[in-house]
Amino acid sequence: MPFPFTLPTTSSVLLSDFFESATHPSLPLAATTKRSVLKDALKKHKRLTPRDQAAHLPAIQSAIVGYIPYLLALNAASGFGDVGIERVDLGVKNPLEVEWRSTLSATLPGREPPRPRLTGLHHETAFILSTLAYTYSLLARSQLRMLHEAVTLSNEQRTTAISTAMKHLLEANSIHKYLLSLPTVSAAKDAPPDIQPSTISAMASIALAEATLIVVSKDDPYAAAVSDDRNESNRDWMFKAPSIPKVRAHLFARICLAAADHAGQAQGLLGPGRIDADLVKYTADLQKTARGKAARFLAIDAELSGKTGEGLAWLQGARKELGLAFEVKDGQRKGLKGLKQSWQERREDKRIEKGGERGMDAGKLEETRVVEMLEAKWDKENSTINVQIVPPCEPLLASMPSGREYHSPQPYLPPQLDAGTLALMRAPPGPEERAFRGDEEDSGDEGYAGKRSEPVGAFPGSSHEYGRSGTSQSYY
Known part of the structure; x- marks a missing residue:
């Protein structure tokens, strides 16, 4: 489940106070109107309940996509560049000053994140595109939430939701990569933590890790079996046993290891104390979940080959990768650590039932339940039928294969102003024509x-x- 980003908000700005154009005098006013629509949409989004925010995400996406062509036109013209095939003469009266809510910065509990005053179009561009990338991640999250909240989903509906979420996450990764390619953004020294190059690079790695991990979720019958077993509305157990088809376990393990590598890169880029603690913890859990899944698929590969003892050793390695320190005997958790883990899981389940955010642990809880289900099943079979020796897990973990990339993200192509729209801006604004400043109050x-x-x-x-x-x- 992707991280639940908080979308930033921004102050109201009249761009004609900072820019003027002799060739296209209506451009600053038109850009102000588009920006004010986005500013209103972001402030309205923040006031909505979490459930209503998911339905409001397409409006945020539309407002950002509508503003980006005008912002990039101002950015290109201020650097004495052409907008498309047309020359735009743009004068800078004063450096642009704007406020953005820094939602990724570490803050004290109970305090609003800071809203620093930023100078320059490059900061505005960085926040706008980062917000669009966060929106795509949240759209992917809303798609995957259906897999957990819906009572029954057909295989086609499940595949469509996962494929759509994967596409959104790859789009988020491409936007972050595009931001890093902008010289003014990558070389900025006075940027807040949200739009520093290291943070943007980490966000790109997190999005790619999430998109890579979704690949195996689409064809992972074990996670679906555990979910169905815990679903009180499911009645399939009354007339049929769960169907567990064979999977390409070794390939899935290598894909999970590639996701773990991306999550590890992001974890190294997010400095502690600078970035929100929940995001830092999520990134660490994402790496643990990916490596735990890889060990679990290698266990499945061994068990399918008749090596139940080695499969059980891989499952012990999966628990080690997930950071689970308790012992399991006869399918039951033993000791105080096992009791503490069970208590934490019950508390997490109650929090989600009350409407709390799901997936803050990057799916580590769900993966733990899958590993425990397989370990209890195979241990019982090995004790009664196969009776194979379970080797130590440390040498197996040291022999893990290398990761295999699944995705080839395409470069992001931002929307541009078409020639007809740009030509209309050659006409000067009328005496009564004013830019739309928005309906929302500009309050910090x-x-x-x-x-x-x-x-x-x-x-x-x-x-x-x-x-x-x-x-x-x-x-x-």
Whole structure:
């Protein structure tokens, strides 16, 4: 399950205060209108409930895609470049100053993320394209959520949801890679943590790791069997046993190892203390889940070859890769560590039932349940039928094969202004023509669901007493 990014919000800006064009005087006003539509959409999105936010994502995507051609036209013209085949003369009256909510930065609990004032079009471009990439990741998340929330899904519906999510994640990866190719973005020294080159590169690796891991999820019958077994609405067990077809286990293991490599690269790029702790932990769990899946598929490959003892050793290695320190005997967790793990899983299940975000552990809990199901089944068979020796898992883990890439992401091609639209901007704006500034208030305090966030330690309902006055920039 992809990470649940929080989309940033931004301040209101009149671009004609910073840019003027002798050849296309309507361009700054038209760009301001498109940007204001996006600003309103982002602020409205933040006030929605989590369930309504998923349905609102296409509106965010449409608003960003509508603004990008005008932003890139301003960016190209300010650097004395051509917009398409047409020359645009653009003058910079003042450096662009804009505020963006830094949602990936590490903040104190209970505090809103900072909203720094940024100077330059390159920061605006970085935040706009990063927000579009986060939107694609959230669209992929909404597709995969259907696999967990829907009561019954046909094989065609399941395949369509997974394929659509994979396409969205690859698009997010391409956008991040495109951002890194922009010299003004990759060389920026004063950028906040959200749009620093190391963070953008990490986001590209995370998106590619998630898209790679989805490949095996499409044809992984074991995870689906565990999900059906835990689904109280499922009644298939009454008239048929779960069908577990043979899988290309060794190939799936190598694909999972490639995903683990990408997650490891992202983990090395996200410095602790700089980036949100939930994202850093998710990246570490993503690598553990990918390596745990790889060990589990190698166990399946060994078991299909009649090597049940070696398969059990691989499952022990999978538990080691997942970071599970408890012992399992006769299908039951033993010791205080096993008791603690069971308690954490029950707490996670209750949190999800109450509407909490699913997949914050990158699927580690689901993979743990699959490994335990196979270990209990094979251990029982090995004790009664095969009676094979279970070798130690450490030498097996050291002999893991190399990862195999599955995807070949295509480069991102941003939308451009067509010649007809650009030609219409040669006409000067009328005396009464003004840019749309948006319907949302331009406030730095954007509380969830329309409520102003309470300061830390404040009595509930007294947040108005802690606001800034009109003449002072201090809270006190």
